[in-house]
Amino acid sequence: MAEPTPFDGAKLALLLDDDLLAILRDDTPGLPYAGYWDLPGGGREGDEGPLECALRECHEELGLHVSDTSVIWRKAFHEDGCLKWFFVAKLPPATAAEVVFGDEGQRWSLMSITEFLAHPKAIPSFQNRLRGYLEGEACDPP
Template identity: 45%
Template sequence: MITPWDGADFAGAKLAALVDGHILTYRRDNKPGIPWPGLIDLPGGGREGDESPAACVLRELHEEFGLHLREQRIWWARPFSAMDAPGRTGWFLAATITQAEIAAIRFGNEGHSPQLLGLDAFLTSSDAIAPLQQRLRLVLETPQNYAVP
């Protein structure tokens, strides 16, 4: 899927990387001054240059987890109000990953405790970032077989 991005400016993007009823997560650092310290987060981050939402989130996935995905693997994408940039837009995207890709993870230096969480565990966790939980619910309402293309 090519994201339905119209070229408009945006602050950043987050990715729901799904595999076998689980979602790829990590725990944010517990540092003063960062948004959502210590909470469970998803891959993603701020836009660099003139990146598209897909290019932004896939670059962040590589930086944070060492994974390379092609844009065609993204099957859901939608703009929302940015979570940490009032008045700006952020993107939420979904892609299916494989167990082999999970085994190849090389976690970067932001955050800690990368893990696969069951979808229900992520959606009900009081330690997860609430807007990401809400956005994942919308993704899961979309008919999809989660097959890797």
């Protein structure tokens, strides 16, 4: 029997009505997608699960405690020999006032979903994954 593909990271799209919380990545030379718009998330720590990883990263990067019950969509993607998870959560618009920006990235912004999807400096794979959710792509079981 084949070994399962290891999971190594997760991202979380935070939807506040028609807007999305995005993080402008640092512009450090050599950083993948330096200066691009990103979503909260990152690498797995220890033996945490995919959703646990995404929620922890969201708290570290934006100071937000997102409930797992706010997560409405999840999908695993194979990339570079690993599984990367992508989650979508719906939150009230007032959540933006609760953001406490961490030390990763240049700044955060609330931008329209349409703007993020069309932005030339948004990470393309995350644009595609968000587009998949919006187009009704089936989600994976928890």
